């Protein structure tokens with residue numbers, strides 16, 4: 001039986017990570033305390049192998065991933081779409097109301113992200129959407145599937161997957 005000329009490229013490098021402060025929100029009244037992780041990001045993609053025995057250089061992918069994680073590195077990350085947070089800018093601070101209490105974060109050290117929660121699942125989806133917005137992932141590269149994984153520590157991660165529609 002002929003084997004389809006597809007490959008699965010996996011990128012998982014120690015330096016492809018972002019160090020960030022966050023708190024996971026569990027309900028309208030329960031949240032974690034602010035704390036930090038080194039969030040490690042990895043990627044698997046399925047693509048067609050060309051006549052030259054490769055899909056495209058994965059150096060291109062690593063470069064894009066490094067650029068992307070740098071945009072999140074060394075910030076406090078807040079979920080702009082959380083139904084449980086009210087976020088308002090007051091001068092050079094964000095006031096964040098949760099469960100009747102206010103928390104304050106310096107604007108310059110904080111990023112509001114289009115997420116419902118700052119979980120590994122939501123970070124993975126966000127990064128996957130950012131990658132898919134890049135022309136590199138357009139149809140001519142022969143990429144049919146993309147999976148982004150984000151880990152908050154050894155042995156715990158969440159992923160987001162995309163498959164090209166036929």
Ligand SMILES: Nc1nc2c(c(=O)[nH]1)N=C([C@H](O)[C@H](O)COP(=O)(O)OP(=O)(O)OP(=O)(O)O)CN2
Nearest residue numbers: 022023024032037118119120121122152153156158
């Ligand atoms: N579905 C999810 N659940 C949780 C997430 C998440 O991203 N998705 N995140 C957290 C916490 O923010 C944290 O990252 C993990 O907390 P916890 O497991 O309690 O602590 P550690 O990472 O230090 O792991 P240990 O196994 O205790 O060493 C919670 N849930």
